[in-house]
Amino acid sequence: MITLTDFMIVSAALFCIGLYMLVSKRNAIQILIGIELMLNAAILNLVAFGKYDKLANGGQVFALFAIVLAAATTAVALAIILNVYRRYKTIDPGEVNKLKD
Amino acid sequence: MTLARVLFYFLSFIVLASAVYVASTQNLVRSVFIFFVTLFALAGLYVLALADFVAITQIVIYVGGILVLILFAFMLSGRETLNTLQQQKSSMLNIGKLPALLLAGLFFIVILNVVLKVDADNLVWVKQAIATKNVITPNALVTDNIGINLMTKYLLPFEAISILLMIALIGAAHLSRKEGAK
Numbered sequence: 001m002i003t004l005t006d007f008m009i010v011s012a013a014l015f016c017i018g019l020y021m022l023v024s025k026r027n028a029i030q031i032l033i034g035i036e037l038m039l040n041a042a043i044l045n046l047v048a049f050g051k052y053d054k055l056a057n058g059g060q061v062f063a064l065f066a067i068v069l070a071a072a073t074t075a076v077a078l079a080i081i082l083n084v085y086r087r088y089k090t091i092d093p094g095e096v097n098k099l100k101d
Numbered sequence: 102m103t104l105a106r107v108l109f110y111f112l113s114f115i116v117l118a119s120a121v122y123v124a125s126t127q128n129l130v131r132s133v134f135i136f137f138v139t140l141f142a143l144a145g146l147y148v149l150a151l152a153d154f155v156a157i158t159q160i161v162i163y164v165g166g167i168l169v170l171i172l173f174a175f176m177l178s179g180r181e182t183l184n185t186l187q188q189q190k191s192s193m194l195n196i197g198k199l200p201a202l203l204l205a206g207l208f209f210i211v212i213l214n215v216v217l218k219v220d221a222d223n224l225v226w227v228k229q230a231i232a233t234k235n236v237i238t239p240n241a242l243v244t245d246n247i248g249i250n251l252m253t254k255y256l257l258p259f260e261a262i263s264i265l266l267m268i269a270l271i272g273a274a275h276l277s278r279k280e281g282a283k
Contacts, residue, residue: 002109002149004221010113010146012216016209017120024201027129029175033136036167037120040143043159047152049221052230054237057250063147063155064247065262067162072269074167078174079276085178 007048015041028081028091032074039070109149115142133171140164151237154244 014037021034043063050059085091119138126132140163147156221227230236237243251259 001103002105004227005216006109006113007146007150008216008221009213010116012209012212013117014120015212016205017117017124019208020201020205021124023204024198029171029178030129030132032171033123033132036136036163037123037139040140040163043155044143044146044150047147047150047155051151051237052227052235054230054235054241054243054246056254057243057247060152060155060243060247061250061255062258063152064158064251065258067155067158068262068266071162071166072266074170075273076269076276078170079273081174082177083276091178 004048007044011041011044011048014038014044026092026094028077028084028093031093032077032081036070036074039066043067105149109146112142112145112149115139116146129175133168133175136171137164137168140168151239151241151243154247 018034018037018041021037022031025031025034043066046059046063046066048059050057050063053059081091084096088096090096116139119135119142123132123135123139126135140159144156144159144164147153147159
Protein backbone atom coordinates (compact mmCIF):
# COMPACT_ATOMS: atom_id res chain seq x y z
CA MET A 1 0.00 0.00 0.00
CA ILE A 2 1.55 3.27 -1.14
CA THR A 3 0.49 6.12 1.10
CA LEU A 4 -0.32 9.67 0.09
CA THR A 5 2.67 10.96 2.05
CA ASP A 6 5.07 8.99 -0.17
CA PHE A 7 3.67 10.61 -3.29
CA MET A 8 3.79 14.05 -1.68
CA ILE A 9 7.45 13.66 -0.69
CA VAL A 10 8.44 12.60 -4.22
CA SER A 11 6.55 15.52 -5.71
CA ALA A 12 8.09 17.95 -3.20
CA ALA A 13 11.58 16.81 -4.22
CA LEU A 14 10.68 17.13 -7.90
CA PHE A 15 9.30 20.62 -7.30
CA CYS A 16 12.50 21.74 -5.60
CA ILE A 17 14.68 20.38 -8.42
CA GLY A 18 12.53 22.39 -10.83
CA LEU A 19 12.91 25.44 -8.63
CA TYR A 20 16.68 25.01 -8.63
CA MET A 21 16.73 24.85 -12.44
CA LEU A 22 14.46 27.88 -12.66
CA VAL A 23 16.77 30.02 -10.52
CA SER A 24 20.21 28.85 -11.58
CA LYS A 25 20.09 28.21 -15.33
CA ARG A 26 21.15 30.81 -17.89
CA ASN A 27 19.35 29.27 -20.81
CA ALA A 28 15.68 29.82 -21.58
CA ILE A 29 15.13 26.23 -22.72
CA GLN A 30 16.51 24.82 -19.49
CA ILE A 31 14.35 27.21 -17.49
CA LEU A 32 11.38 25.91 -19.46
CA ILE A 33 12.36 22.34 -18.55
CA GLY A 34 12.46 23.44 -14.90
CA ILE A 35 8.93 24.81 -15.19
CA GLU A 36 7.81 21.51 -16.71
CA LEU A 37 9.32 19.64 -13.76
CA MET A 38 7.40 21.83 -11.31
CA LEU A 39 4.16 21.33 -13.27
CA ASN A 40 4.73 17.58 -13.22
CA ALA A 41 5.17 17.67 -9.46
CA ALA A 42 1.78 19.37 -9.16
CA ILE A 43 0.18 16.84 -11.51
CA LEU A 44 1.61 13.97 -9.45
CA ASN A 45 -0.13 15.38 -6.38
CA LEU A 46 -3.42 15.80 -8.25
CA VAL A 47 -3.27 12.21 -9.44
CA ALA A 48 -2.34 10.83 -6.03
CA PHE A 49 -5.24 12.57 -4.32
CA GLY A 50 -7.56 11.71 -7.20
CA LYS A 51 -7.45 8.11 -6.03
CA TYR A 52 -9.89 8.99 -3.26
CA ASP A 53 -12.55 10.38 -5.60
CA LYS A 54 -13.95 7.52 -7.59
CA LEU A 55 -17.33 9.02 -8.46
CA ALA A 56 -16.37 12.52 -9.60
CA ASN A 57 -12.76 11.89 -10.75
CA GLY A 58 -11.85 15.46 -9.83
CA GLY A 59 -8.13 14.89 -9.45
CA GLN A 60 -7.61 12.96 -12.65
CA VAL A 61 -9.72 15.28 -14.80
CA PHE A 62 -7.86 18.32 -13.58
CA ALA A 63 -4.56 16.51 -14.04
CA LEU A 64 -5.56 16.13 -17.70
CA PHE A 65 -6.40 19.84 -17.86
CA ALA A 66 -3.02 20.69 -16.32
CA ILE A 67 -1.20 18.57 -18.91
CA VAL A 68 -3.05 20.33 -21.73
CA LEU A 69 -2.28 23.73 -20.21
CA ALA A 70 1.41 22.79 -19.97
CA ALA A 71 1.40 21.92 -23.66
CA ALA A 72 -0.15 25.28 -24.56
CA THR A 73 2.33 27.12 -22.33
CA THR A 74 5.26 25.36 -23.95
CA ALA A 75 4.11 26.17 -27.46
CA VAL A 76 3.79 29.89 -26.70
CA ALA A 77 7.02 29.99 -24.69
CA LEU A 78 8.97 28.36 -27.51
CA ALA A 79 7.57 30.84 -30.02
CA ILE A 80 8.76 33.62 -27.71
CA ILE A 81 12.18 31.99 -27.32
CA LEU A 82 12.61 31.75 -31.09
CA ASN A 83 11.66 35.42 -31.48
CA VAL A 84 14.11 36.45 -28.76
CA TYR A 85 16.83 34.42 -30.45
CA ARG A 86 16.13 36.08 -33.79
CA ARG A 87 16.44 39.53 -32.23
CA TYR A 88 19.28 39.10 -29.71
CA LYS A 89 21.18 36.05 -31.04
CA THR A 90 21.15 34.63 -27.52
CA ILE A 91 18.55 33.00 -25.29
CA ASP A 92 20.08 33.97 -21.96
CA PRO A 93 17.23 35.71 -20.10
CA GLY A 94 19.76 37.88 -18.26
CA GLU A 95 20.85 39.57 -21.47
CA VAL A 96 17.42 40.30 -22.86
CA ASN A 97 17.02 43.81 -21.50
CA LYS A 98 15.44 45.98 -24.20
CA LEU A 99 11.87 46.59 -25.24
CA LYS A 100 10.81 46.76 -28.86
CA ASP A 101 11.61 50.43 -29.50
CA MET B 102 6.91 -4.98 1.34
CA THR B 103 4.59 -5.59 -1.56
CA LEU B 104 5.50 -5.53 -5.22
CA ALA B 105 3.71 -2.21 -5.74
CA ARG B 106 5.84 -0.64 -3.03
CA VAL B 107 9.06 -1.94 -4.53
CA LEU B 108 7.98 -0.60 -7.91
CA PHE B 109 7.11 2.74 -6.35
CA TYR B 110 10.56 3.11 -4.78
CA PHE B 111 12.23 2.01 -8.01
CA LEU B 112 10.25 4.47 -10.18
CA SER B 113 10.59 7.39 -7.80
CA PHE B 114 14.33 6.76 -7.62
CA ILE B 115 14.48 6.92 -11.43
CA VAL B 116 12.39 10.10 -11.47
CA LEU B 117 14.49 11.91 -8.89
CA ALA B 118 17.87 10.71 -10.15
CA SER B 119 17.14 11.64 -13.75
CA ALA B 120 15.71 15.01 -12.65
CA VAL B 121 18.89 15.73 -10.71
CA TYR B 122 20.90 14.74 -13.77
CA VAL B 123 18.80 17.06 -15.97
CA ALA B 124 19.43 19.88 -13.52
CA SER B 125 23.15 19.32 -13.15
CA THR B 126 24.48 18.31 -16.58
CA GLN B 127 26.31 20.82 -18.73
CA ASN B 128 25.20 19.28 -22.00
CA LEU B 129 21.84 20.71 -23.09
CA VAL B 130 21.01 17.98 -25.61
CA ARG B 131 21.69 15.28 -23.06
CA SER B 132 19.56 17.03 -20.46
CA VAL B 133 16.63 17.16 -22.92
CA PHE B 134 16.95 13.45 -23.67
CA ILE B 135 17.25 12.49 -19.99
CA PHE B 136 14.09 14.55 -19.44
CA PHE B 137 12.39 11.85 -21.57
CA VAL B 138 13.34 9.31 -18.90
CA THR B 139 11.93 11.51 -16.14
CA LEU B 140 8.60 11.86 -17.92
CA PHE B 141 8.34 8.13 -18.67
CA ALA B 142 9.05 7.21 -15.06
CA LEU B 143 6.49 9.78 -13.94
CA ALA B 144 3.93 8.08 -16.19
CA GLY B 145 4.79 4.86 -14.35
CA LEU B 146 4.13 6.61 -11.03
CA TYR B 147 0.73 7.73 -12.34
CA VAL B 148 -0.07 4.11 -13.14
CA LEU B 149 0.85 3.18 -9.57
CA ALA B 150 -1.56 5.87 -8.37
CA LEU B 151 -4.24 4.03 -10.41
CA ALA B 152 -4.59 6.76 -13.03
CA ASP B 153 -3.82 4.88 -16.24
CA PHE B 154 -5.60 7.34 -18.53
CA VAL B 155 -3.57 10.24 -17.18
CA ALA B 156 -0.42 8.16 -17.64
CA ILE B 157 -1.22 7.53 -21.31
CA THR B 158 -2.01 11.21 -21.80
CA GLN B 159 1.29 12.08 -20.16
CA ILE B 160 3.15 9.88 -22.62
CA VAL B 161 1.24 11.14 -25.66
CA ILE B 162 1.33 14.85 -24.87
CA TYR B 163 4.53 15.32 -22.88
CA VAL B 164 6.83 12.79 -24.49
CA GLY B 165 5.33 13.03 -27.96
CA GLY B 166 4.54 16.71 -28.07
CA ILE B 167 6.36 18.91 -25.62
CA LEU B 168 9.76 17.24 -25.87
CA VAL B 169 9.68 17.35 -29.66
CA LEU B 170 8.81 21.04 -29.42
CA ILE B 171 11.72 21.64 -27.04
CA LEU B 172 14.09 19.81 -29.37
CA PHE B 173 12.81 21.92 -32.26
CA ALA B 174 13.41 25.17 -30.39
CA PHE B 175 16.85 23.95 -29.44
CA MET B 176 17.75 23.09 -33.01
CA LEU B 177 16.36 26.32 -34.43
CA SER B 178 18.24 28.52 -31.98
CA GLY B 179 21.68 27.70 -33.27
CA ARG B 180 25.22 27.45 -32.07
CA GLU B 181 25.38 30.41 -29.68
CA THR B 182 23.17 28.49 -27.28
CA LEU B 183 25.80 25.83 -26.88
CA ASN B 184 28.61 28.36 -26.60
CA THR B 185 27.05 30.16 -23.66
CA LEU B 186 26.56 26.80 -21.98
CA GLN B 187 30.16 25.78 -22.31
CA GLN B 188 31.43 29.10 -20.98
CA GLN B 189 29.90 28.31 -17.61
CA LYS B 190 32.25 26.70 -15.17
CA SER B 191 31.68 23.02 -14.67
CA SER B 192 30.82 21.29 -11.39
CA MET B 193 27.49 21.83 -9.73
CA LEU B 194 28.92 23.28 -6.55
CA ASN B 195 30.57 26.47 -7.72
CA ILE B 196 29.80 29.66 -5.83
CA GLY B 197 27.38 31.07 -8.41
CA LYS B 198 25.00 28.16 -7.93
CA LEU B 199 25.05 28.36 -4.15
CA PRO B 200 22.09 30.74 -3.69
CA ALA B 201 19.95 28.61 -5.98
CA LEU B 202 20.93 25.42 -4.14
CA LEU B 203 20.23 27.10 -0.82
CA LEU B 204 16.83 28.34 -1.98
CA ALA B 205 15.82 24.94 -3.34
CA GLY B 206 17.07 23.12 -0.24
CA LEU B 207 15.33 25.39 2.22
CA PHE B 208 12.14 25.25 0.15
CA PHE B 209 12.36 21.46 0.25
CA ILE B 210 12.69 21.49 4.03
CA VAL B 211 9.63 23.74 4.34
CA ILE B 212 7.50 21.58 2.03
CA LEU B 213 8.69 18.40 3.77
CA ASN B 214 7.66 19.85 7.12
CA VAL B 215 4.22 20.75 5.78
CA VAL B 216 3.79 17.30 4.22
CA LEU B 217 4.73 15.50 7.42
CA LYS B 218 2.61 17.79 9.59
CA VAL B 219 -0.54 17.57 7.48
CA ASP B 220 -0.53 13.76 7.63
CA ALA B 221 -2.48 13.36 4.41
CA ASP B 222 -3.59 9.76 4.99
CA ASN B 223 -5.65 10.76 8.02
CA LEU B 224 -7.47 13.73 6.47
CA VAL B 225 -11.19 13.82 7.14
CA TRP B 226 -12.32 13.60 3.54
CA VAL B 227 -9.87 10.80 2.78
CA LYS B 228 -11.20 8.78 5.72
CA GLN B 229 -14.73 9.51 4.56
CA ALA B 230 -13.89 8.32 1.05
CA ILE B 231 -12.49 5.09 2.43
CA ALA B 232 -15.52 4.60 4.67
CA THR B 233 -18.00 5.15 1.82
CA LYS B 234 -15.93 2.98 -0.59
CA ASN B 235 -15.29 5.99 -2.85
CA VAL B 236 -11.74 4.78 -3.53
CA ILE B 237 -10.44 3.69 -6.92
CA THR B 238 -9.54 0.01 -6.74
CA PRO B 239 -7.06 -1.62 -9.15
CA ASN B 240 -9.82 -3.45 -11.05
CA ALA B 241 -12.16 -0.47 -11.46
CA LEU B 242 -13.01 0.96 -14.90
CA VAL B 243 -11.93 4.56 -14.40
CA THR B 244 -11.60 5.70 -18.01
CA ASP B 245 -15.32 5.35 -18.78
CA ASN B 246 -16.12 7.37 -15.71
CA ILE B 247 -13.62 10.08 -16.70
CA GLY B 248 -15.28 10.38 -20.11
CA ILE B 249 -18.74 10.72 -18.63
CA ASN B 250 -17.60 13.24 -16.03
CA LEU B 251 -15.72 15.28 -18.63
CA MET B 252 -18.88 15.72 -20.66
CA THR B 253 -21.23 16.39 -17.73
CA LYS B 254 -19.74 17.67 -14.50
CA TYR B 255 -16.62 19.30 -15.93
CA LEU B 256 -18.09 20.62 -19.18
CA LEU B 257 -17.42 24.28 -18.36
CA PRO B 258 -13.69 23.87 -17.61
CA PHE B 259 -13.46 21.65 -20.68
CA GLU B 260 -14.85 24.40 -22.91
CA ALA B 261 -12.68 27.02 -21.22
CA ILE B 262 -9.62 24.86 -21.98
CA SER B 263 -10.67 24.56 -25.60
CA ILE B 264 -10.95 28.34 -25.94
CA LEU B 265 -7.58 28.78 -24.22
CA LEU B 266 -5.98 26.26 -26.57
CA MET B 267 -7.29 28.22 -29.55
CA ILE B 268 -5.91 31.45 -28.06
CA ALA B 269 -2.52 29.79 -27.53
CA LEU B 270 -2.52 28.44 -31.09
CA ILE B 271 -3.29 31.83 -32.63
CA GLY B 272 -0.83 33.54 -30.27
CA ALA B 273 2.00 31.17 -31.11
CA ALA B 274 1.37 31.55 -34.84
CA HIS B 275 1.25 35.34 -34.47
CA LEU B 276 4.46 35.43 -32.44
CA SER B 277 6.47 33.30 -34.80
CA ARG B 278 5.58 35.09 -38.03
CA LYS B 279 8.27 36.98 -39.89
CA GLU B 280 8.87 40.53 -38.76
CA GLY B 281 7.63 43.19 -41.19
CA ALA B 282 5.55 40.85 -43.33
CA LYS B 283 2.26 42.65 -43.60
